[in-house]
Amino acid sequence: MxxxxxxxxxxxxxxxxxxxxxxxxxxxxxxxxxxxxxxxxxxxxxxxxxxxxxxxxxxxxxxxxxxxxxxxxxxxxxxxxxxxxxxxxxxxxxxxxxxISTIQAIEVELASESGIPLKAAYELFDRESGGRASLGFTKLDQKNYLRSKRQKDLEYRETGSVLQYFHKKILENPSFYYAVHLDYEELISNIFWADTQMIMDYAQFGDVVTFDITYKLNNEHRLFGTFVGFNHHQETVIFSAALMYDKTTESFTWLF
Structure with a gap:
């Protein structure tokens, strides 16, 4: 007992x-x-x-x-x-x-960054190695590796600091808005935000909006996207911004 x-x-x-x-x-x-x-x-x-x-x-x-x-x-x-x-x-x-060996880890990361679904990537590794016995890792191992890598990429000290900043801005002005996108493992994938001035500018000049992701924010090459337009002086104004983990259809669908 x-x-x-x-x-x-x-x-x-x-x-x-x-x-x-x-x-x-x-x-x-x-x-x-x-x-x-x-x-x-x-x-x-x-x-x-x-x-x-x-x-x-x-x-x-x-x-x-x-x-x-x-x-x-x-x-x-x-x-x-x-x-x-x-x-x-x-x-x-x-x-x-x-x-997962060092070489296999590189292949798993490249497949993920290329947008290949986890199941399809694993089947590809399976065929290349000549069978699962030779492959040496399971689909669950592949999933866990990518999850661990993402957790390291989005360490708490970085993501936590951003969320703390957003909470502070909301306390200063309730009009500040932000939203986070969680993946199927409940990890933060994408972040969207707009401050009071952005919202006001969009209300006045939001007839034409362009989405730009040509900027790179950090060494990890995570996407920094902006929704931009022009004011009555033909000056560029930013309506909102987003920090994105990847270029997957799911991420863009959520953002838009």
């Missing part, structure tokens, strides 16, 4: 192993499963590992219970009074992780 209570507690705290969990390194995965095993009541050890034949990078690793497998027959002198204690009893508990 105590063991079940511990398992429930770990699950509620997010410590229960589940399919698709991302880790920063093999050691991080080992520490996680070792902690879980210690809480539940078993020890672990490293078992099987697979490496890429060309790059020699470890592409997968399996951790097993310390009691996994069975030992061979004790061939020591039969007259020995105390034989070696048997600790392996065939426990089937195991935890496997996979890693």
């Amino acid at each position: 105590e063991e079940n209570n511990v398992v429930d507690e770990l699950a509620n705290c997010g410590w229960k192993p589940k399919l698709g969990m991302p880790f920063d390194s093999e050691q991080a995965a080992y520490d996680f499963y070792n902690t879980y095993g210690g809480k539940v009541g078993f020890s672990i050890r490293k078992a099987y590992a697979h490496k890429n034949k060309q790059t020699k990078e470890t592409t997968s690793r399996t951790f097993v219970c310390y009691k996994e497998g069975t030992r061979g027959i004790d061939k020591r002198d039969p007259l020995v009074k105390f034989s070696r204690q048997e600790v392996r009893c065939g426990c089937g508990a195991r935890f496997s992780i996979r890693k």
Whole structure:
């Protein structure tokens, strides 16, 4: 009963192993499963590992219970009074992780930046490698890698600062408007905003509007788009602005 209570507690705290969990390194995965095993009541050890034949990078690793497998027959002198204690009893508990190689990571990123859907890209990698067994990673691994990369691209200190600034502007003037676009993983993809002056200019001169994305805002080449027009002095005025993660149809549909 105590063991079940511990398992429930770990699950509620997010410590229960589940399919698709991302880790920063093999050691991080080992520490996680070792902690879980210690809480539940078993020890672990490293078992099987697979490496890429060309790059020699470890592409997968399996951790097993310390009691996994069975030992061979004790061939020591039969007259020995105390034989070696048997600790392996065939426990089937195991935890496997996979890693996308450096070359594969570049290909995954290029496919994503080119707008190729995740499923189509994975099928392409599958054919190029000669089968999923040779590929070495799953579609879920591909999805997790892109998600992790996006989280690093949109770190909290950057996105959080922008949102804090927007909240401050709304407190100063309720007419300030902004909106954020979340993807299917609830991560911020695109941001749109317009201050009071922009809104007033649009009300007066918004008969003709042009959308421009020729500017690049940062080293990551994220799209900075502006909705612009002309005032009665033929001067360029900005009606609103947007910071976009990519050029996908979904992003533009949301923005417009």
